[in-house]
Amino acid sequence: MKKVSFFLLFSLLLGTAIAQNTYRELSEKAIGLIENDSLPQAEVLLKEAMALEPANPYNALLFTNLGFIQKKMGKYEQAVESYTYAINMAPTTLPIILDRAALYMELGMNMQAYYDYVKVLDIDARNKEALLMRAYINMTNRDYKLAREDFKKLLEVDPDNINARLGMVTLEQNEKRYKEALEEINNLILEYPHDAFLYVARADIEREMNHIDLALTDLDEAIKLNSNSTDAYLLRGDIYLLQGKKMLAKSDFEKAIKLGIPTSQLGDRLNMCK
Numbered sequence: 001m002k003k004v005s006f007f008l009l010f011s012l013l014l015g016t017a018i019a020q021n022t023y024r025e026l027s028e029k030a031i032g033l034i035e036n037d038s039l040p041q042a043e044v045l046l047k048e049a050m051a052l053e054p055a056n057p058y059n060a061l062l063f064t065n066l067g068f069i070q071k072k073m074g075k076y077e078q079a080v081e082s083y084t085y086a087i088n089m090a091p092t093t094l095p096i097i098l099d100r101a102a103l104y105m106e107l108g109m110n111m112q113a114y115y116d117y118v119k120v121l122d123i124d125a126r127n128k129e130a131l132l133m134r135a136y137i138n139m140t141n142r143d144y145k146l147a148r149e150d151f152k153k154l155l156e157v158d159p160d161n162i163n164a165r166l167g168m169v170t171l172e173q174n175e176k177r178y179k180e181a182l183e184e185i186n187n188l189i190l191e192y193p194h195d196a197f198l199y200v201a202r203a204d205i206e207r208e209m210n211h212i213d214l215a216l217t218d219l220d221e222a223i224k225l226n227s228n229s230t231d232a233y234l235l236r237g238d239i240y241l242l243q244g245k246k247m248l249a250k251s252d253f254e255k256a257i258k259l260g261i262p263t264s265q266l267g268d269r270l271n272m273c274k
Helices: 006-012 021-035 039-052 059-072 076-089 094-106 110-123 128-140 144-157 162-174 178-191 196-208 212-225 230-242 246-258 263-272
Strands: none
Touching: 021 039, 021 059, 039 059, 059 076, 059 094, 076 094, 094 110, 094 128, 110 128, 128 144, 128 162, 144 162, 162 178, 162 196, 178 196, 196 212, 196 230, 212 230, 230 246, 230 263, 246 263
């Protein structure tokens, strides 16, 4: 069975609490269709159910299910609208708010997502997803002070949260506090010695510190651990390009393209390899 959202499963438990059989039957049929990926039919049945009982409080769950399937079908504006209806009916139900925030992030609507994460944290100040994502948005907005506060709060809640720890590394690097950044990334590598991404992250710090040989060593290790690491090939290609090693750079860029990076993104780099 395909993985379905919390609300899909929870809706099934509501059958005995729903007054009319028709409403219940339509809802349950829709859930079954969602589980079988028959999304257009499920969308129709959910709308029919809610039309029968527009004031039914359980419509918050049905609207959430509707937003879920509309998102999967690429109907993003309608999905946002459905999640919004659900939130209006159940304004303190955190999973619904988080679902809408995640959709906003996918659509590049970061500020709308930010307000949703603020809303979540007003209700639950220790919510890990909201703390992480609000920190990320603050960091992309170069508000490093607020990002740091959220990462620190998240680490109080979950001291081993690797995403928060990596976020702190990125903050230190952005603020050119390389000693602190290296200290934390070294700790992470000691704990997760087979994580290729950590070696790429350390190599990027070493590159900024002009420790080129160390950076290349880490990138070689990253590629050894994960030969499909596009980040490693791109960073190593950039370093080779700076060193004037155009053939080696071109080889790494072409490898990244084979792994899925669009050629259009690397046009300038490839031109510099000529």
